[in-house]
Amino acid sequence: MGGSSADVLARRGEIMKAALGFDYAVFERSPIAFDYEGLMASHGLTIDDVRAIQRAAGVGGTPIIELRNLTDLVRSYAEPGFGARIFVKDEAANLAGSFKDRRASVSIHVAKERGYEGVIAATSGNYGAAVASQAARAGLKCIIVQEAFDSRHVGQPEIIEKSRLCEAFGAEVVQLTVGPELFVVMLELLEETGYFAASLYSPFGIAGIETLGFEIAEQMRELTGAPPTHVVITHAGGGNTTGTARGLRKAGAHETKVVSASVDLTGLHMASDTDFNRKSFTTGHTGFGVPFATWPDRADVPRNAARALRYMDRYVTVSQGEVFYATEALAKLEGLERGPSGNTALAAAIALARELPRDATVVVQETEYTGAGKHHWSQLAFARENGIEVRIGDPADNVPGTSIVIPERPEQIAVREIDLDRLRRSYVRNALEHAPEGYEPTPEDVAFLAEDSHTTPAAVERVIEELRAQA
Amino acid sequence: MSGQGACKQGDWVEVERVLLDPSERAAGLPEDTARQPLKMWVKGFARTSARVGETVEVETMTGRIVEGALTDVLPGYTHTFGRPPAELVAVGRDLRARVAAYRAKEGR
Ligand SMILES: Cc1ncc(COP(=O)(O)O)c(C=O)c1O
Numbered sequence: 001m002g003g004s005s006a007d008v009l010a011r012r013g014e015i016m017k018a019a020l021g022f023d024y025a026v027f028e029r030s031p032i033a034f035d036y037e038g039l040m041a042s043h044g045l046t047i048d049d050v051r052a053i054q055r056a057a058g059v060g061g062t063p064i065i066e067l068r069n070l071t072d073l074v075r076s077y078a079e080p081g082f083g084a085r086i087f088v089k090d091e092a093a094n095l096a097g098s099f100k101d102r103r104a105s106v107s108i109h110v111a112k113e114r115g116y117e118g119v120i121a122a123t124s125g126n127y128g129a130a131v132a133s134q135a136a137r138a139g140l141k142c143i144i145v146q147e148a149f150d151s152r153h154v155g156q157p158e159i160i161e162k163s164r165l166c167e168a169f170g171a172e173v174v175q176l177t178v179g180p181e182l183f184v185v186m187l188e189l190l191e192e193t194g195y196f197a198a199s200l201y202s203p204f205g206i207a208g209i210e211t212l213g214f215e216i217a218e219q220m221r222e223l224t225g226a227p228p229t230h231v232v233i234t235h236a237g238g239g240n241t242t243g244t245a246r247g248l249r250k251a252g253a254h255e256t257k258v259v260s261a262s263v264d265l266t267g268l269h270m271a272s273d274t275d276f277n278r279k280s281f282t283t284g285h286t287g288f289g290v291p292f293a294t295w296p297d298r299a300d301v302p303r304n305a306a307r308a309l310r311y312m313d314r315y316v317t318v319s320q321g322e323v324f325y326a327t328e329a330l331a332k333l334e335g336l337e338r339g340p341s342g343n344t345a346l347a348a349a350i351a352l353a354r355e356l357p358r359d360a361t362v363v364v365q366e367t368e369y370t371g372a373g374k375h376h377w378s379q380l381a382f383a384r385e386n387g388i389e390v391r392i393g394d395p396a397d398n399v400p401g402t403s404i405v406i407p408e409r410p411e412q413i414a415v416r417e418i419d420l421d422r423l424r425r426s427y428v429r430n431a432l433e434h435a436p437e438g439y440e441p442t443p444e445d446v447a448f449l450a451e452d453s454h455t456t457p458a459a460v461e462r463v464i465e466e467l468r469a470q471a
Numbered sequence: 472m473s474g475q476g477a478c479k480q481g482d483w484v485e486v487e488r489v490l491l492d493p494s495e496r497a498a499g500l501p502e503d504t505a506r507q508p509l510k511m512w513v514k515g516f517a518r519t520s521a522r523v524g525e526t527v528e529v530e531t532m533t534g535r536i537v538e539g540a541l542t543d544v545l546p547g548y549t550h551t552f553g554r555p556p557a558e559l560v561a562v563g564r565d566l567r568a569r570v571a572a573y574r575a576k577e578g579r
Contacts, residue, residue, distance in 0.1 A: 005495070069570050076573035118533055141533040151507040157550045164548045167514070172531040175512040176490075178504055181497050185490065185511070193533070273504040325562060332563025333570065373550035381553035392558050406558040410566065 005184045012187060016301060019190045019197035021114050024302040031435040033448035034303055040203050040246075043110065047214055047250050050106060050207050057105040057134060060211050062093040064219045064363065069333040074353045077411045084353040084360035087228070088330075088346065089216060090367050092338050095137075096165065097369025099212055100130035103239065104198060106208035108134040111196035117141060118195040122186040122300060124148060124159045125283045126368055131198050132169035141172075143195065145186050148175035150276045157382050158282050158341075161373030178276045183300060200239055201299035201306050209243020210250060216363055217251030227253035228363040230352060232345040235260035235315070236288035238296060238308030244365055245311035257313045261348035262289035263341075264317040264416070265400045278401040280320050280383045284344040289315075294423050295430040309420075309427055309453045316415035318347040319398035321390075321405040325413065326350055327376045340376045342368035351415045380404065424453040428463045477522045478544045484517045485546040486529055486539030513537045514546060 008015075017023050022042060027035045045053070054060040067086045075083030094101035104127065111119050118141030121131045128144040135142035144166045149155045155163075155175075166173045174189070176182050190197055199205065217227040231248065233241045245258045265285040268275040279285065289308075293315070296304035326347035327340040339346075346364045353362050372378065380390055389403040395412050398405045407413055428449055432441070441449070441464060443457075450457045478484045491509035515529030521541045528538045 005491075005497070072570050072573055073566055076569055143533055148512075149510075151510075153510075160548065160550050164550075167532075170532055172533045172535065173514070177507065177510045179496065179500060179509050181491060181509050193535070269501050271504055272501040273507055275501075324559065328559045328562045329566055333566055372552050373548075375552050376559070377553045377555055378551065380556040380559070390556060390558055406556075410569075 005181065008184050008187050008191070011191070013302070015187050015191050016197060019195065020199070020202060020301065021110070021196070027303065029448070030442060030445055031439050032431050032441055032445040036307065036452070039303060040206070040305060043203055043207060045106070045207055047210055047247070051211050053109045054102060054105050054208070054211060057109070057137060058095050059101040059105045060094070060215065062090050062215070064089050064216065064223065065336070066223070067334050070329065070350065071353065073329070073333065073410055074350060075358070078354045081357060082354060083358055084230070084356035084362045085358070086349055086353050086362050086364065087220070088336070088364040088367060089212070090336070091212070091342070092367040092369040096126070096129040096133035096169070098126035098130065098342065099209065099240065099366045100125070100127040101133065102208040102212055103127060103200065103205040104130035104134040104208070106204040107131070107196070107198040107202065108138050108140060110204050111140060111198065112138045114196070116194070116196035118143065118193060119198040120145065120186060120189050120193065120195045121198040121200070122182055123200060124162060126162065127200055128162055128171070129165040129169065132166040132171035135171065136169045141195065142170070143172045143174060143189055143193070145174045145182055145189065146176065147178055147182050149177050151177055151273050154277055156277060156279070156282055157373035157378045161371060178271065178273045180271055186300065197300070199299070199301045200237060201301050201304045203305040206239055206243045206246070206305040209239055210247035212365065213244035213247025214251045216244070216365065217248055217253040217256070220361060220363065224361055227251070227256050228361040229255070230257045230259055230356070230360065230362045231365050232259045232261055232349045232352065232362060233365045234284040234342055234344040235262050235308060236283045236285065236292070237299070238292045238304070238306035240366070241308040241311055242306045258311050259314045259316060259348065259352065260289070260308060260312045261316050261318060261345045261415070262286045263323055263344050264319055268401045275401060277386050278388060280379045280388070280404060281323070281341050284341045286317060290418070290423070294426040297434070307452060309423060310451065312420060312454065315418040315420060315423070316348050317418060318344060318351070318413070318415055319395045319405065320400070321398050322347045322395045322407060322413050324376045324380060324404070325407050329410070336367065338367035338370055340370070340379060342366050347413055348415050350410065351413050424455055424459070425463050427453045428460055429467055432464070432467065477520065478517045478527070478541060479520045480517055482517045482544055483514065484527070484529060484541055485512055485514045485543040486527060486537065487512050487542045488537070488539035512542065513539065
């Protein structure tokens with residue numbers, strides 16, 4: 001590395017083309033617009049094909065469990081007639097312990113079919129274990145590149161546990177200190193090995209998540225006679241929201257409201273060596289959730305197949321303390337020890353269920369496995385060791401990186417709404433900024449931006465005019 | 472960097488390597504990150520014997536050869552569940568009581 005970083009980055013396009021086995025350029029329509037549905041259909045797999053691939057891979061078909069005790073807890077303090085039924089899809093039942101197995105299974109299937117010798121993914125999260133597990137089953141070699149340590153060689157216990165699990169599945173784990181140069185390391189490894197890039201953000205990965213939304217609609221029809229009224233989704237890079245929402249639509253669940261939820265980590269810098277270990281969540285947080293929603297094409301592929309803004313009906317945040325509290329409640333009331341990151345949507349669902357009538361149905365769309373390191377006790381102990389105050393109080397007083405406030409009572413769990421119009425505006429600004437200077441958006445571009453941010457062309461035009469007036 | 476002080480050829484070990492000196496790091500990093508080197512740790516089978524701190528080549532699980540300073544032999548994991556946080560210990564008891572009280576009131 002070193003002097004060669006710039007050279008490698010300059011070869012980025014051809015490296016990724018070889019490592020993904022197809023060229024994104026054929027989907028580009030203009031400096032702003034591209035054929036999203038064309039990209040998503042390019043693998044030629046129907047949802048039934050994907051389900052068959054996943055069945056063979058030991059992935060999916062996870063149970064939906066009604067959380068009757070938690071529902072009654074919410075009803076005990078909701079207004080009369082309120083307190084929706086809460087369900088959870090137990091994605092921890094997948095082989096490597098999270099919904100990420102769905103994402104990995106399709107990439108590994110494609111890599112195997114196309115004759116790649118191995119796969120590479122850059123991730124510090126559950127996705128690494130998922131890729132390692134699927135690669136092991138398929139007989140493919142696997143390298144996981146992780147941002148694992150701060151400059152003192154201290155790692156988040158959750159990430160260290162993920163290193164361990166990747167190694168347990170036979171992957172080579174490349175552990176790095178904090179910094180975005182991880183991307184260059186990944187490119188160099190792709191070039192050196194000729195392996196397949198099992199990107200989180202390719203159309204293969206997102207196709208793998210569609211089955212999750214599809215199964216939710218199917219299972220809820222069986223359990224309650226209808227698709228759920230609400231699905232709550234722990235949101236970071238946006239694949240979870242995108243794939244689940246697409247799957248719901250493919251199953252005909254057009255009325256279901258898609259609510260994305262992130263842990264609020266406002267104020268912590270994602271590339272900061274000192275902030276690295278002041279985060280008590282490694283995913284499902286606003287540090288990924290907001291930047292990826294407002295500019296998805298920041299990923300490791302030329303065009304991100306995960307485009308959450310297209311699919312969100314609401315985007316809410318909860319605090320770290322509320323998620324730890326919900327995690328403890330899930331274990332003690334429902335006999336399900338999971339998370340904590342994946343329980344972000346659970347904390348949000350507890351708050352949302354209170355606002356909704358009793359006949360509404362809220363599905364928490366995933367769980368993730370827990371264990372030493374990942375467990376909420378470890379996270380809180382680690383937070384304390386890193387100088388973060390942990391106390392009982394009003395979760396509204398939580399300050400990311402400074403204090404974690406555990407609620408005194410469940411009534412205090414509340415969601416904070418993120419204004420989607422504000423996100424749309426910054427998405428449009430980002431799209432214009434990424435186009436060449438002086439480029440005039442065409443009517444087709446405006447139509448694309450409207451679709452990509454789930455709004456009308458007239459609204460996009462208004463934003464463009466406002467941005468112009470400011471400039 | 473606990474582990475034993477030296478490895479033999481064929482031992483499962485960890486090596487460390489500096490990939491970028493601070494002066495070579497990407498532009499636009501926060502200052503606290505920019506002043507640190509980018510470091511890497513990789514595990515594999517030692518190709519020769521070495522003492523901790525000495526340079527050694529390893530063959531990784533994918534068969535790649537990586538050179539670095541030996542940091543550990545049979546590197547392991549010590550992460551735990553830890554002690555229960557005092558702030559959470561009563562949550563289960565209290566919530567169970569609330570659900571029970573609610574159901575009693577509803578006559579269930
Ligand atoms: C358990 C869990 N939930 C949710 C997410 C968020 O998914 P996405 O990044 O696709 O939004 C992740 C991934 O980071 C995860 O591991």
